[in-house]
Amino acid sequence: MAKDNGIGASVKRREDARFLKGRGRYTDDMNRPGQTYAYILRSWSAHATLNSVDTSAASAADGVVRVFTGKDIEEAGLGGVPCGWEITDKHGNPMKEPAHPILAIGKVRHVGDPIAVVVAESYQQARDAAELIEVDMTDLPAVVDMRTAETIGSAVHDEATDNLCYDWELGDGEATDKAFAEAAHVTTLEFINNRLVANPMEPRCALGDYDEDADHYTLYTTSQNPHVIRLLMGAFVLSIPEHKLRVYAPDVGGGFGTKIFHYAEEAFVTWASAQLKRPVKWTSDRSEAFISDAHGRDHVTKAELAMDAEGKFLALRADTRANMGAYLSTFAPCVPTWLHGTLLAGQYLTPAVHCRVRAMFTNTVPVDAYRGAGRPEATYLLERIINKAAQELGMDQAELRRKNFIRSFPYDTPVALQYDTGDYDATLDAVLEMADYKGFEARKAESAARGKLRGIGLSCYIEACGIAPSSLVGALGARAGLYEAATIRVNPTGSVTVMTGSHSHGQGHETSFAQVVSDALGIPEDQIEIVHGDTDKIPFGMGTYGSRSLAVGGSAIVKAVDKVVAKGKKIAAHLLEAAESDIIFEDGQYKVAGTDKAKAFAEVSLAAYVPHNYPIEEIEPGLEETAFYDPKNFTYPAGSYLCEVEVDPETGKVEIVALSASDDFGNVVNPMIVEGQVHGGLAQGIGQAMLENAAYDEHGQLVSGSYMDYAMPLASDLPSFNVETAEGTPCTHNPLGVKGCGEAGAIGSPPAVVNAVVDALRDYGIDHIDMPVTPLRVWTAIQEASVKQAAE
């Protein structure tokens, strides 16, 4: 019977009541007395020398409090926006790390680069005044295409005249070359992993509020990780000591990675509020978000897969150019390297893997982590080239994968990871069954009778989540630790307040974390409050990204609960006049083993705060414990996705008729939330595969800079998903046995969709179409293939 509470129950999300009623409290809902409004004048040129910025007319305009330019930032001696990860290149040299000023100084480097900020009594007045700013710029040749960035002769930054941030490699190049030399068959695939705009429903917002009397700063911001912002902004940009800076990220309407990063606007409003002695609020509009939120993906890759005559993988080689955009965003350098190259073993026993990544500066919006961050790019590379190999070898796509699966764990990959556990046959078997793989040919014939081309595409992904041991990521270049923290505050009457360093912005932590604590303490979920997002309330936490919240943040909660129970046992032993070693805790009761003597959790809690009869010589009063959990390894969720499409050959339109997903997330706390996370991930993955494309023209203008041209997936574009969470192989090294589920859908689905489309078009001899597989691209591919076939 399905459980109705605790771990494993599909408890309805407690946060949904306020969200569905429009009562969420977002950053833009925060207003402070005397508040001013900032409007940012952004560059309309992709690359130009900034000759002069004349703000005199704007400064004199109605309602204007002050106008700031890069000169003010320079004179104040503020630091630039820091990068949180340093990559060492293949020669052992550090990456090029040019300064990223809060407001442009000397040059603008992408459309959207902030030139000046008008702070006024109202948003309208600020925006009106910004039109009076006179900017004199001299355009420079824009660097847009990564493939020509090294040779174009125009440098985004003086520090990197060839626009190369780093040239990095991973894996054994020699062993890989040797395997290729001996291979019976080599499959080659060149492709683009399309640039995406994250598009969370809530645009970014930041409100800085300086309290002159206390000399204390508060930043309200749309962040996935308020402590990371406090650390980066306080220590590196504004030199504000941490005890004088509070960062509060209240309800956040979606992040998808783009709200991890520390942005210039946050530093600006915080600093300006002290300059003006008034709160300063900036709220992005949607158009501004397109040119100022960090984008995702954007790789150009050549991949090669070497096989023996039976289709056994011998080696994989990948050569990628990754777009960094104009500046290094917080985690940008690690995305195409340690979050991409390390995943190229996938679910397969490929003995040799070599990955080279050249990160390029261009005159485009910075690119950083977006749902999956590097792992979707790796999965796409691997799962597309495997399907191309199957097509070339005339092998079944499932059988070729099965032939190469890893089946013995733990498994050390040739690209630096150790998979702790997994069962790839189980998820593959499940998805083939769920999707009636065997019945495909009959369905294809039925489609053909209606003039449609049916295709089926498989993708078997693995990801590394729960990022990760601090010592490991430190060795790889991270400038922060990646543990998580939790405080369990047991209140005198036995209710519990949980302060977590994880941040919920759609993940449902307030519900699922309460389920974890409820199970562990044997108290009802409504006795448990989850507090997050406010650095004044929570212990120092690293926030939410990389599907880490339950695996790392949840584990910290479990560790803190363990400490509470350990102390509770001491108190109970005293109350029950028993030896501490005889006390067991179960179902919310401290019991003396082998007797019917027991004290309820609430009774022990009360005793801790009313310590009249208490072992005061031995332990302190009170019941509140904090734990920091630093994982031993990544977690490795994995699964198999099968997509079925119908292509209309006359229009090139692709319809997804079925998408089945079998995921191994280890243990599952709330199956309903997990299914919802997979659905959302699938929608975003399908968005990347079929619709979304941040397209720049040769001048560095974002052509798809609004929803008129940037296609977002609608419900009507999606099938009813067939999602099952496999029994699973619990993670071996965290106390909950969980792996993380937030990104799987976005990682596994793009190659499944494209594989299905290519499968539908195989009779034309088509073996690849780049994402997004729009009607134009599919139709054009058919026309070109038809011309080629006619000529043969």
Next chain:
Amino acid sequence: MYNFDYTKPTDLSAAVEALGTEGAVAMGGGQTLIPVLKQRLSAPSTLVDLSAIDSMKGIRRMGDMLVIGGGTTHGAVASSADVAAAIPGLTELAAKIGDPQVRNRGTIGGSLANNDPAACYPSAALALGATIETNQREIAADDFFQGLYTTALNEGEVITAVKFPIPTASTYQKFEQPASRFSLTSVFLAKMGDGSVRVGVTGAGADGVFRHAGLEQALSSDFSASAVDGVEVSADGMSNDLHATPAFRANLVKVMTKRAIAALS
């Protein structure tokens, strides 16, 4: 948006008078104009909201004509039994514009007056040989559309109604642009009482909506998919953007026309 004066007259003469103000702009449902104002791409002195003028709303059958008030919303057209009985193609067209919010605000008069090259209604007006009735005169659809966002309307001229001759059969075949869901290339096909066939194409032309003479000629003598195959639809004059090349649009004109024939067979 910039500041402007706002007026919402309840009768046409007051609206026309308000439109006489320097810099005044008329608004039907505002589904194009409001986003344009928010982007600060337009700065009217006065916004004259036409949505409270009851005499410009409604759908009525007048002999062999269907008359739709200029202020009638897409939602009203899509759900009208009179429209469905007389010109089912118009029902299909209105039902596919935007989403329910757009359909409940946007108006036929606003759509025609704006003449967005990817809007749906202009193709129906052309294919059905509609007459655009304004506060000043009547204008034949063939004379009304004059290129991208350009019409025969004078300053201060308001579309009060659109008169559609009732065809013997009609259909609208829409192929959506993937992002905006406007028309990428769509065809309104009408068979008229005299046996002639008219084909209005929207979304495709670099100069906006057009009738395709070759297709009309071929289909007037042979109403079949094979007749379409025999017509050359040139890519010349088709627009080119992120979502479609001229060649793709030319292909879609033929495909959508054939689907229109199939829908009516």
